[in-house]
Amino acid sequence: MGLSADEEQMVALVADFVDDRVRPRVREFEQDDIYPAEFIDAMKELGFFGMLAPAEFGGVDVSTACFARVTEELARGWMSLAGAIGGHSVITYLIRNFGTDEQKSKYLPKMATGEIRATMALTEPGGGSDLQAMRTNATRVDGGWSISGSKTWISNAAHSGLFGLLCITDRDVSPAHKGMSVILVEPGDGFTISKKLPKLGYRGVEACELVFDSRVVPDDAILGGEPNLGWGHMMRGLEVGRIQVASRALGVGQAALNDAIRYAQERESFGKPIWKHQSVGNLLADMATKQQAARLLTQDAAERLDSGKRVDMEAGMAKLFASEAAMQIALDAIRVHGGYGYSREYDVERYFRDAPLMIVGEGTNEIQRNVIAGQLVARNKI
Ligand SMILES: Cc1cc2nc3c(=O)[nH]c(=O)nc-3n(C[C@H](O)[C@H](O)[C@H](O)COP(=O)(O)OP(=O)(O)OC[C@H]3O[C@@H](n4cnc5c(N)ncnc54)[C@H](O)[C@@H]3O)c2cc1C
Structure with missing residues (x-):
């Protein structure tokens, strides 16, 4: 199928960014685990955070094939930079495909510019592979949901303004995945980033532990507006x-x-x-x-x-x-x-x-x- 001429141009732009700006300086940031704010800002300006957002919401709206090539080029320079758009792009894709009209217009324009960065929160301290055994849950309260539990290894958490949280919204169904929802959670009361985890590689960008302690979100924070479709x-x-x-x-x-x-x-x-x-x-x-x-x-x-x-x-x-x-x-x-x-x-x-x-x-x-x-x-x- 191949990429369009515009997409080829975008990949070339990323390759130049990597060769001219990233590769000569990556060791400065990586070795001391320094957050690469200037690279991330440049990536925002170049539109990398809006690759999967529709054009009508200010995105670049490239094919998955182009998104893959851009990701590869970024990782050729420094894998951490490609990681910085990973979870963000998945949440963009989810809102684009399953979000309500309100969720799309509330989040996608700001996600496309990188003003709001997003990440996905699935893994828990008790396990990442066995997601059906997850404990983080949301219970109904007046006008919304109250979330409690913890997640771990969440990439880019300290710089994210939006968490695509997979959690239990119905504890009584079996199998458990039939009672899960993706909730779009913004930081606020009842939410803390408890720990930044030290790691072997993927340095410069953070991976963190999150604690939800009766974090209350409105009804319309459920992706797509209807609970239990999150899996x-x-x-x-x-x-x-x-x-x-x-x-x-x-x-x-x-x-x-x-x-x-x-x-x-x-x-x-x-x-x-x-x-x-x-x-x-x-x-x-x-x-x-x-x-x-x-x-x-x-x-x-x-x-x-x-x-x-x-x-x-x-x-x-x-x-x-x-x-x-x-x-x-x-x-x-x-x-x-x-x-x-x-x-x-x-x-x-x-x-x-x-x-x-x-x-x-x-x-x-x-x-x-x-x-x-x-x-x-x-x-x-x-
Ligand atoms: C730097 C970093 C960033 C991350 N970023 C994110 C993020 O942004 N969001 C997020 O949600 N998670 C994130 N993760 C978590 C990652 O997805 C999990 O670590 C991974 O899914 C494995 O879960 P676990 O660590 O709990 O290992 P476990 O699930 O405890 O697995 C331990 C071992 O047992 C094996 N195993 C377990 N069950 C089975 C099975 N049924 N069959 C065969 N083998 C099995 C596993 O393959 C593994 O080898 C990140 C992790 C790291 C290290």
């Missing part, structure tokens, strides 16, 4: 989210591959550039092949979504394969760099610390395999 909504959002995570992995993998190809030509041993040693050449060949396979899977999932199909399985495959490939490519880039690969003066050690997040986040790869197997059987019933 289905969120599963649709996660299709985009998993394509986004696959694209983040592609960006990290591409950066590691690029650095390895360059270094293998510069560095010499035994009188020749190291890529001419068959073991190193083979490493590069395998890295590039995995990267290309990951790109094709991701592109395929994105294009299917753009053609209106469900992509639970395809997005799961892309996320699974691309994240494992990025991890391996990052490790192999360290091998190619020898001792320098272990140095904080080179970027490859950062790729190696960033890559595991894509294995764990947006549903672990073990959960992706469960989703893929379930879909294989559902689509091939005997």
Whole structure:
């Protein structure tokens, strides 16, 4: 299908932003875990927060395939910047597709500019994979809902003005997912960010623990206005989210591959550039092949979504394969760099610390395999 000329231009704009502004300075922010306010401000100005918002609400309204490419380019510069638009874009997608007219006009224009940043809150301290066992719940009060419980590992929470919260709104139904809603929660009384969690990579942007202690929201805070439809909504959002995570992995993998190809030509041993040693050449060949396979899977999932199909399985495959490939490519880039690969003066050690997040986040790869197997059987019933 390919991208439109305007979309190609947008990807080129992001690539220039990454090469001119991000890559030369990323270590300044990353190593000391400094929030990259100036990059985020530039991303707002360039329209990156409005990629999935409709044009009528001020968005750029690109295809999922373009969104994936932009994400990859950002992650090629610094995965944290791609993470900063991840949950935000999923919530944009949910409001766009399932929100009421009031929710769309209230949030989408400000989300498109990045004035309101959003994140999604699913994971709880007791578990992220077993979402059916979640405890955070909302009970009916006069004119609205009172929310209590806690969420953890919520990306960008301290800078978010809107939380797409998945929680229980009917405790009496079975299975539990039939009693879940996505609630659009703004910070306010009864809501605190209790902790910023220290982490291996994905630095600069925060991941936090949230506490809801009788946070009261109005009736119309339920996504779409009707309770207990949240599981289905969120599963649709996660299709985009998993394509986004696959694209983040592609960006990290591409950066590691690029650095390895360059270094293998510069560095010499035994009188020749190291890529001419068959073991190193083979490493590069395998890295590039995995990267290309990951790109094709991701592109395929994105294009299917753009053609209106469900992509639970395809997005799961892309996320699974691309994240494992990025991890391996990052490790192999360290091998190619020898001792320098272990140095904080080179970027490859950062790729190696960033890559595991894509294995764990947006549903672990073990959960992706469960989703893929379930879909294989559902689509091939005997
Ligand atoms: C930096 C970072 C940012 C994050 N950002 C967000 C965010 O913005 N919003 C959000 O909601 N969450 C976020 N997460 C949370 C992430 O989605 C969860 O960590 C992930 O879903 C796994 O949940 P868990 O950590 O509770 O692990 P668990 O669910 O406890 O899993 C532990 C292990 O058991 C395996 N396992 C569990 N159940 C099964 C099963 N049925 N079959 C096979 N294996 C299984 C898992 O694959 C894993 O290997 C983030 C996490 C990190 C690290």
